[in-house]
Amino acid sequence: MNTRDAVEAGGRSFFVALPDTARAGALAARLAQVSTTRITHDSGRPWLLGHLTTDRLVTAQVGRTTVAIVGRSDATESRLRRLAEDISVPAQAATAASNFNGSYTTIVSVDGQIYASAAAMETRRIWSARIDGVLVLSDRADVLADLGEFDVDPAAVTIRLLGTMPHPLDRVPLWTEVEPLAGDRYITVDRNGERSRTGTWWYAPQADTSRSDGAVLFRSAVEGSVRARTAPGDPVACDLSGGLDSTPLCYFAAQAQQGVLARTLFNDDPGGREDLHWARRAIKSMPGVHTHEVTSTDDMQDFYEGVDSLDVRLDEPTQAATAGPRIVRMLADDRRKGFRTHITGLGGDHILRGVNAWEHTIVRARPWVGWNRARAQHIPAGIGVLTTLRELADRRTYRQWFADTMRAALAGVPHPEVPRMNDWSSPPAVPPWLTPHARELLRSKIDSVLEAAEPLDRTVAGHIDLYFARDAARLIRGTAQLGQPFGVSYDSPLLDDRVVEAALAVRRDERDTPLEWKPLMKDAMRGLLPNDYLMRTNKIGGGPQSVRGYARHYGRLLELMDDARLFDTGLVDRTEFVASTSPRAREVPVGHVHQAINASVFLAAQRNRTDVTV
Structure with a gap:
């Protein structure tokens, strides 16, 4: 075999699923x-080939059926064997996909036919591509792109340069030959690798549970997801920010026999020690915290420092790139200390905090409740009654909203910082530095997806719940990939399917209110965390650090974009970019600069690969 054709790991964790055909032998x-x-089909031909640095693999075979769970779950061989006994055709494997706590992919071989599904919230994904005439599956898009020697699609990069990507723009693949599978869908592939079918394995729950009942179920789901990470007994580290996301996770991690190392960051900016104050209140209830490591962010990289030298392959541009250097520093320290699991609270805001669009749906079922909540949101913002009425009365279909919103974005119409009550998701903003060529690519892509623009749910609230959860999952997939070169699993249990299901099942007018701070989590943890801790009502951001870091490292960010040839793509006008993104005293960076940074980190990694090296 020519070594030029060999595949290398490049610090990544991945698997590839091949059909049961001799034509897949070269791959x-x-x-x-x-x-x-390396796991084979019943025929003996290769089925699952992978380089797993952070994931656990659990398998069971019964007759000609083999079930594999890849990820961080509480799956066991005995449980998989019982499931395999009931699978005689690939589609029946969908029952296995929702049986476990954690975040994982399900892959099944049934007499050489393949079934695959990933996480409904898309913290894990399945991608497919036809390579050498054979349909191949993987949990990383860039692995398939390298195997097939595919080129990145400029139109897809342009979409990633928007502030947000309303559905279905978020489904446009970075490589046109690599097809994403939606999280709630499964795919089956025949033995010859020629034909495939897709179906639905997951459905969102009805939001009809009271908060009191839902809190019990939510607590159980969170505890189960954390236990899926701690049960093997390996050393575990966990963020302890003092907030209502990481702190409950740290509590449950501390219940494990091996205990947990808790990490808290602070700084000397105004409000910068609040997290430490609240963390110390909460830790009184966690005797299982064997080490509380407190670190000043002044001893870490600045915001934006080191982004230009981030040496991790990400399979799509995400905010993980901008946050990457600090996370990588922490995970490298975990590795040195022997920790292979690090739990973080990412995703909590996306499932525990309400958005304006909820009121559009609530008002149709409970008019007075919806109206009072809507006005409670609008009055402090100085928004009048007529505007509230107009937003709540909006009856546009999702396709109409998508067309209107994208048309306004291309025309440069200013958009609100947060979605309005009649917005199905966050309206995008087209950066002023996009070239006419990029705008034309964007316009063409919008036209091509418009007819297929169907909502994720029939209601505005239902759609936006799933959209925001999956948008958070994009970040979480990216941050998880940061840990792969170190062999450290950087886990976000709050976006596990079972946890999100428990949150979505609670009535929205009780899950969150304009007058409370994450009441569902507070009720779930009442009696476990101290009462004086559960009084917390806010979380301080890192604005001053962002301002300082951006000013200090802006020049290096431009060098990154030059090295990644972002300005050579024909998508970004360098002069306009510099004019609109240059640091300004005491002002946080403009939002659209982050999309350019994230795209540059992604493109730089693509340019650094050699031929089909993975």
Whole structure:
């Protein structure tokens, strides 16, 4: 075999699923040198080949059916064997996808036919591509792109330069030949790797549970998801920010026999010690915290420092790139200290905090409740009654909203910082530095997806709940990939499917209110965390650090974009970019600069790969 054709890991954790055909032999050979995991079909041909640095693999075989769970779950061989006994055709494997706590992918071989599904919230994904005439699956898009020697699509990069990506723009693949599978869908592939089918395995729950009942179920789901990470007994580290996301996770991690190392950050900016204050209140209830490591962010990299030298392959641009250097520093320290699991509270804001669009749905079922909540949101913002009425009465379909919103964005119409009550998701902003060529690519792509623009749910609130959860999952997938070169699993249990299901099942007017701070989590943790801790009503951001870091490292960020050839793509006008993004005293960076940074980190990694090296 020519070493030029070999596949290398490049610090990444991934698997590839091949159909049960001799035509997949060449692909298997290219993966052979890097594969630390190799499972065959019943025929003996290669099925699952992978390099798993952070994920656990659990398998069971019954007759000609083999079930595999890849990820961080509480799956066991005995439970998988019982499931495998009831699977005689691939579609029946959908029952296995929702059986466990944690975040994982489900892959099944049934007499050489393949079933695959990932996390409904998309913290894990399945991608497919036809390579050498054979349909191949993987949990990383860039692995398939490298195997197929595909080029990044400029139109897809342009979409990633928007502030937000309303559905279905968020489904446009970075490589046109690599097709994403929606989280609630499964795919089956025939033995020859020629034909595939998709179906639905997951449905969102009805939001009809009271908060008192829902809090019990939510607590159980959170505890189960954390236990899925701690049960093996390996050393565990956990963020303890003092907020209502990481703190409950740290509490449950501390219940494990091995205990937990808790990490708290602070700084000397105004309000910068609040997290430490609240963390110390909460930790009184956690005797299982064997080490509380407190670190000043003054001893860490600045915001934006080191982004230009981030040496991690991400399979799409996300905010993980901008946050990457500090996370990488922490995970490298975890590795040195022997920790292979690090739990973080990312995703909590997206499932525990309400948005204006909820009122659009609530008012249709409970008019007075919805109206009072809507006015409670609008009155402090100085928004009048007529505007509230107009937003609540908006009956546009999702497709109409999408067309109107994208048309306004292309025309440069200013958009609100947060979604209005009649917004199905966050309206995007087209950066002023996009070139006419990029705008034309964007316009063409919008036209091509418009006819397929269907909502994720029939209601505005239902759609935006799923959209925001999956938008957070994009970040979480990216941050998880930061840990792969170190062999440290950077886990976000609050976006596990079972946890999100428990949150979504609670009535929205009780899940969050304009007058409370994450009441569902508070009720879930009442009696476990101290009462004086559960009085917390806010969380301080890192604005001053962002301002300082951006001013100090702006020049290096421009060098990153030059090295990544972002300005050579024909998508970004360098002169306009510098004019609109240059640091300003005491002002946080403009939002759209982050999309350019994230895209540059992604493109730089693509340019640094050699041929089909993974």
